[in-house]
Amino acid sequence: MTDDDTVHEDVWVFVEEHGGDVAGVSWELLAKGRELADETGEDLVALVVGEGVDDVGAEAVERGADRALVADDPVFEPYRAGPYGDQFRALVEERRPSIVLIGGTTTGRDFAGRVAVPADAGLTADCTELDVDDEGLLLARRPTFGGDAMATIKCPDHRPQMATVRAGVFDAAERDPDRDGDVEAVDVVVEADDALSRVLEREVGDVADITDADVVVAGGGGTEGDFAPVEALADALDGEVAASRKAVDEGWVEPARQVGQTGKTVRPDLYVAAGISGAVQHVEGMNDAETVVAVNTDPNAPIFEHADYGIVGDLHEVLPELTDRLGGRSPPEPTA
Amino acid sequence: MTVDADWTIVVPVKQVPDADDVTIDPETGTLNRSDAPAVLNAPDYNAVEAALSLRERAGGEVVAVTMGPPFARAVLETAVALGADDAVLLTDRAFGGSDTWPTSLALARAADELDADVVVCGEESTDSSTGQVPPGIAAHNGWAQLTYAEELEPRPDDDELVAVRDVEGGHERVAAETPVVVAFEYGENEPRAAGLHRKIYAETEFEPEEWSAEDLGISEQVGLVNSPTKVGGMDTADPVEREQAVVDDVDALSDRITEVTADD
Numbered sequence A: 001m002t003d004d005d006t007v008h009e010d011v012w013v014f015v016e017e018h019g020g021d022v023a024g025v026s027w028e029l030l031a032k033g034r035e036l037a038d039e040t041g042e043d044l045v046a047l048v049v050g051e052g053v054d055d056v057g058a059e060a061v062e063r064g065a066d067r068a069l070v071a072d073d074p075v076f077e078p079y080r081a082g083p084y085g086d087q088f089r090a091l092v093e094e095r096r097p098s099i100v101l102i103g104g105t106t107t108g109r110d111f112a113g114r115v116a117v118p119a120d121a122g123l124t125a126d127c128t129e130l131d132v133d134d135e136g137l138l139l140a141r142r143p144t145f146g147g148d149a150m151a152t153i154k155c156p157d158h159r160p161q162m163a164t165v166r167a168g169v170f171d172a173a174e175r176d177p178d179r180d181g182d183v184e185a186v187d188v189v190v191e192a193d194d195a196l197s198r199v200l201e202r203e204v205g206d207v208a209d210i211t212d213a214d215v216v217v218a219g220g221g222g223t224e225g226d227f228a229p230v231e232a233l234a235d236a237l238d239g240e241v242a243a244s245r246k247a248v249d250e251g252w253v254e255p256a257r258q259v260g261q262t263g264k265t266v267r268p269d270l271y272v273a274a275g276i277s278g279a280v281q282h283v284e285g286m287n288d289a290e291t292v293v294a295v296n297t298d299p300n301a302p303i304f305e306h307a308d309y310g311i312v313g314d315l316h317e318v319l320p321e322l323t324d325r326l327g328g329r330s331p332p333e334p335t336a
Numbered sequence B: 001m002t003v004d005a006d007w008t009i010v011v012p013v014k015q016v017p018d019a020d021d022v023t024i025d026p027e028t029g030t031l032n033r034s035d036a037p038a039v040l041n042a043p044d045y046n047a048v049e050a051a052l053s054l055r056e057r058a059g060g061e062v063v064a065v066t067m068g069p070p071f072a073r074a075v076l077e078t079a080v081a082l083g084a085d086d087a088v089l090l091t092d093r094a095f096g097g098s099d100t101w102p103t104s105l106a107l108a109r110a111a112d113e114l115d116a117d118v119v120v121c122g123e124e125s126t127d128s129s130t131g132q133v134p135p136g137i138a139a140h141n142g143w144a145q146l147t148y149a150e151e152l153e154p155r156p157d158d159d160e161l162v163a164v165r166d167v168e169g170g171h172e173r174v175a176a177e178t179p180v181v182v183a184f185e186y187g188e189n190e191p192r193a194a195g196l197h198r199k200i201y202a203e204t205e206f207e208p209e210e211w212s213a214e215d216l217g218i219s220e221q222v223g224l225v226n227s228p229t230k231v232g233g234m235d236t237a238d239p240v241e242r243e244q245a246v247v248d249d250v251d252a253l254s255d256r257i258t259e260v261t262a263d264d
Ligand SMILES: Cc1cc2nc3c(=O)[nH]c(=O)nc-3n(C[C@H](O)[C@H](O)[C@H](O)COP(=O)(O)OP(=O)(O)OC[C@H]3O[C@@H](n4cnc5c(N)ncnc54)[C@H](O)[C@@H]3O)c2cc1C
Pocket: A219, A220, A221, A222, A223, A243, A244, A245, A246, A247, A258, A259, A260, A261, A262, A263, A264, A274, A275, A276, A277, A278, A279, A280, A281, A282, A285, A295, A296, A297, A298, A301, A313, A314, A315, A316, B042, B043, B123, B124, B125, B126, B129, B186
């Protein structure tokens, strides 16, 4: 099964795009991919799949790619695992990358899990650190057991070495309009009618980026659906509103604002967790915050172990008082 | 082709250590999973529920499958107690050390063997949480996949399953041809409780079928040697140092926040 003797080189980043909008995590991976490619002395290649996406390829070059491979066809919009997977497989077989990085979004994970199998690739999920050793072997570090342990995963005998990374783990690559690189249109190998599925409707809402915020105020189950005090405090602190998965599942807050293992990683100076219990899967997304403040009615809530300052109390009282002290607008009456 | 509108719905379920009880051996860096009681992966309750609900609407049967050591049969009993009609244990020393590539191969072969129309997985496991097994099963069999599904609508007469999927910041409705592999989103339905009679049956009478790697014809394709990824080392995550100071009043908290946000 090993194919050691064939040469595999270059670091690829899958640039996730929906209707022309690029997922922010793709630019984060370009920054990381640039570091890895510089270390191994290889090229950084952006893979762009979609319809009318030449400009995305050009932007990827401005953000650090040496080359962009663009597969442009109506069959690729909206995303479906089948057509994307077949195209990816053809490109991998033809061009043999050594490393492929993919954003750990719902789409990225759907795609990565599909393509790793026919490519005979090793795929490491949700990496938080990526490095290469002297032989170009990818060292992928990832949390397991809800973040209690870190595992280093290698893929010694199979290429490509693939990894997914959740949004917010790395800083995004900046745009530099002076950077040069090729944007190459590749042959599309997919027929419109071999797809096993068809998208009937698609509705994309808020794609807020909470990963760059200096202040994040997050609410959880304890809000009981009333996010007004959370929003008012975020406003007073010029921060972003975020949420636990519970609050997102209840439909109180958009998924783009979910913090945690299956949401985003945030690294603000200040993270306020209001009415959030502190489950491991949540804490994993906020552990890198500089200072954590917790507001919870339960003195035994695990969140207090992960907080610098905690206050035992009802968030519907504590947050408005805090907002007041911090010079924010007076909070609106609860809408319950 | 059988003329059979009823669906065979296969639910892969995973046994995981109870999250709160996993310890790491500081000498070897390996996990002491044996200390932790083994339980059904929490998201798989949602998968079982989704499968039972499909059975109620489409007709057919639900078969739970797990790949693991012999004692993993406990999660099959749980699935049967919840309402699964039957269950298969994939167990063999040859499976040891499998990463997601061979794990999804074994489950794919089992699903094929069972003539599955629909495979309903959980979103991800609570221990290694890759979420790679469901799309892996679909890829091995060349079947359609519907990951991050929140709602399912069976259309057995059209050999189709329609799902509402969570896509970043939104939703889509997708129709997929059967056979299809679903990964059902954690928390998106209310798993039923096991009925008493069913529970007694599962614990006392029920025996799962057992299949080996050889039965599935994949002895040479599974296990550690056939896994592209290797766990190179494991260590405890450095705990983040926090003050853990509980303040008594909002004034004190407000002062702290002002200090923190004035820093930069
Ligand atoms: C595979 C998997 C992935 C997951 N991924 C994530 C993830 O990415 N992010 C995430 O957040 N979770 C995730 N979870 C879910 C996680 O395990 C918890 O269920 C979730 O974080 C709970 O959210 P919560 O703390 O807001 O709600 P709850 O558990 O309902 O806790 C509410 C808290 O609010 C407190 N409270 C109640 N009323 C008040 C009040 N008036 N004022 C102040 N406090 C109050 C309560 O004491 C309690 O501590 C995942 C779970 C699984 C299995």
